[in-house]
Amino acid sequence: MIRSQRHSLKGPSLIIAGMLCFATMDSLTVFLIKEISVIQLLTVRYWIFAIFALIFAYRQIGFKQAFQTPILGLQVTRSLFALAEVGIFVFGLKFLSLSEAHALLATFPLLTIVMAALFLKEKLRLIEITGVFAGLIGTLIILKPGSNVFTPEALIPLLAAILFASYQIMTRFVTDIDPYPTTLLYTAITGTVVSTLIVIPYWSGADVAIWGLIILMGSLGVAAQWLVISALHTSTASKLQPFNYSLLVFATVLGYVIFDQVPDIHTIVGATIILSAGLFVVLNRDQNQNQ
8 A cells, every 4th residue: 555655646746856956957057147148048958958958869769760759740840849949938038027928828628628629639628628718817816918017028928828838739649650759859850950050150158156056957968858757757747737836836936036037916826726727627638648
């Protein structure tokens, strides 16, 4: 009984630890984007990610099998969406607090549901429709459209959420065809090659302390990826999905502790509605699948 309980807690514990790593990485990013360009940060992150992906793919299935795919175009397109999503989100951190940016990014599961209905012809039940509308209300509360405190920069993480939802839809296709190491490898290699080509005219020098933080940031990203992968080996994605929302909690706490970023009442109320709507949909979906 005790062993069973420990096993059931392992997946959620790993995913929560991964979300803490992601939130800490984003906190370092907020500081670093004041020192060097977004694309340079992104490139170094992808270099470190590529090393991890190469090692992981080699140990799991070997390079020859990992690079073989009948859907090369879709793998590359999906990887470009991932690169664009990360780059746009990091750019948004120049203008928004960690809590605001992550609250708007947290709409991606609800956006994924809408896109699945549009492009995958998945049927929307009343639960999903209710959750999507609630999430929309929460988003509008954070954005404050039409008010004198609305800023266009608030739309940046929302665009990142749309790209991430699109990436999730494409991931559903590729995971039915290619093994996970192949998908991870193409995500890393495509992002590394493209970001490296773009960064050349924007590359600038940095002192040792800044490089140390950049390497730490990239290493946290690798640690987060490893923790998420490990979690998926112990539990299903649907059961782990609710724990992904811990990222917003960690980002809010770190934003307050490190940068003294206190979320306003609109962000608190809107984020609470988005979180509640997302959890409501995910938990009800999981319950129906188990029946």
